[in-house]
Amino acid sequence: MATLKFILRKSVSGARCKGSLCLRLIHSRKVKVITSPFRLYPHEWDEVRQRVHLPEEDSPRYPYLCKVTESLCAYGEQFEEAAGRLEKSGRYTVDDILCSYHREYNPVNLSGFAELQARNLLRAGQERTARAYRTVSRGLITFNKGRDIPLSQINACMMKEFESYLKERGKAMNTISYYMRMLRAIYWKAVKEKLIDARRENPFDHVFTGFQKTRKRALDLESLRALNSLDFSAILEQQTLRKADTCEPAEGSSPLDSGLYTSWRYFFFCFHARGMSFVDMAYLRKENIRQGVISYYRKKTGQKIEVTVTAPLQRIIDSFSGEVRYSPYLFPVIRDTDKSPRLQYENGLRLQNKRLKRLSALAGIEGKLSTHVSRHSWATTGKKQNLPLWVISEGLGHSSEKMTYTYLASFDRSTLDRANEQIALALAAPPSV
Template sequence: MATVKVKFRASSVPTKEGTLFYQVIHKRVARQINTSYKLYPYEWNTPNAEIVFLPDIGNNRRNYLASLKDTLHENTNRLKGIILCLERTGEDYATEDIVKHYLTSSNIEGFISFTRGVIQQLEQIGKQRTAERYTTVINSFGRFLGENDVLLDEVNSNLIVRYENFLKSSGVCPNTSSFYMRGLRAIYNRAVEKEMTVQRYPFKHVYTGIDRTTKRAVPLKIIRQIRELDLTLYPMADFARDIFMFSFYTRGMSFIDMAYLKKKDLHNSILSYRRQKTGQKLFIKWEKPMQEIIDKYDTGNTPYLLPIIKDMNLDERRQYKNAAHLVNDKLRKLGEKLELAIPLTTYVARHGWASIAKSKNIPLSIISEAMGHDSEKTTRIYLASLDTSAVDKANSQILKAL
């Protein structure tokens, strides 16, 4: 029967970290499986093939080593599980077969390989946004696993709790961690539905809620400062600022909705659009500062109102995503220049509009209508019979205060 060992390969530079690898031997044929796990020579006990915890190491290093120890234990058990599966078939197998199953999960399904298959299917049926979400989630989970796969049957509560701790130690905020967890749970449930594994409820001990965001709004004076920045010599930062201000002027319109605004959506001084997130139709009275931004840019070769999707021969969604990354990167730097306490993004414009509207004593029902919050039961109550002219009046009031 095949054997599995964990071995350490020292760096050619004595003071630098070396790497760990798994050695699989079957019928006197040895193969190596490399990892990205790093250790200093004094942290590895070669005779016992185990990690050494020195008494004077810091908490961060101790936590890293403890997590690595658990990972090594799980991965060796996984390799042993693959060997047992191959033994039970009663057929002859080679060392390469063990390594192949471990790395690609061929015939023995792994969580990452299963997810890649789901993503491919989603792309084929046109569900691009869900595919992109799953890709983001599985890339993060893959970094946690050291780019190795894990069997579907090995996705349990202990593994997911370790992943949550990994995210926390990486500085990931609770809402982002929850986003990853909810994505993984959706993928896992797909595997359960296909009867590829049994339901073990691995996410019952991790956070999957959504914390209320409280620190994304900025006061009116900060919005003024952003508007009045002289960015003549910095066209990309100027463009990012214009997108931020356009979002604010339009009651906190989201970036994706701005990207897909078309010229035909503006008619008789009314801008109408359907929210990408909820499908709700919104109407905005066209104001002078909105037109001033539109007049700055040449969009003659596209049907779009803003210069976000600029080349009709290229993938529109990829252009939108690239632009979103660029704009938020430039906004973050502007926020640092203004010494803001929070990262500046296009979403701050949305929160800022709502916060300022509330400070102007504009009723919650009008704020809810203005921002298209029809997905919440409480908001729907407020929106039951609201005249949209009140929303336009509220927006005009805020723009005049600016």
């Protein structure tokens, strides 16, 4: 079996200068060495224990050495994966390990560095961003005909060509922006770790990294009422009157109705909870409710949100009490504590969107109905009720009113025409004496 050992090659200039931290691969008495991008002083490395000596937290080297420690753990995991695959395939040489390691995990190449960052994000619980890093890096490598890309070769010309490549394949501008913003984040992390010269041109200066306003996915008040008035509202009312402690549907309902009823409740819980995102709803725990207030941190931004439990919210919460009796969660999206909560949420999201399509057909609603529609609908309904923009923005948990604009459906032309007439009349009115 192959082994990995870290060694510090000391500088020829003496102990006062930093040396290079290297990875030594050993297999069948053959040795190969990979030089990492990390530079340490001799007193910062423990050769016997194979670890970094961390100084006091107020030391200027402390953040850097913490980063080195995290990277060494990731290198070890990556090496075990690469060696494990080769071990299963039969005979192999140390060169095979080296080629596999360079191809997939070399930290000075895009794939290796992106993978390293993704693993760090996973440890921090940021699964969505970790997946994004892997997706966009694979996309750029595919554009490069499957060849890995040294970080130093990422430049403005390459990014412009990659943008054209994505357009030719029919990608929407917001999707292109997503790719560019994720790649930009990876790139600047490499700059921060001094794997790329910070004095170079910004490769992302001339590609689209903004947001293109698209047709809003909000239901008007009439459609919301049609959806809300489905037979499920009667079922919920009956459950409230009976004060039942289970979430079984009313008599005469089929198993199909039960699934659609669950999705209907999820949709209107998110709507009544000021447009709560489905992911935040799925992760809500019973402990998030204290003294009639739901308090949680948004998964997307980390911002703290507090929502008063209104009568409609309480009815929906109570209707699930039987299903979550022995669960720490408020809703039965995440059921198994032994399985990944993220995977269970994603499965629940797919099922919810699938059922919402059927609910929209039952309610006679045209257009696509998805989990995010409840959030857009709450914002648009608020605007129709003449709520100030800052109130809607605060309710959604947005960091700025500019972000809220993207949630709001445009006023219909008749509303704008009436406003224009009022402005014209104001101009024509005689001045007050």
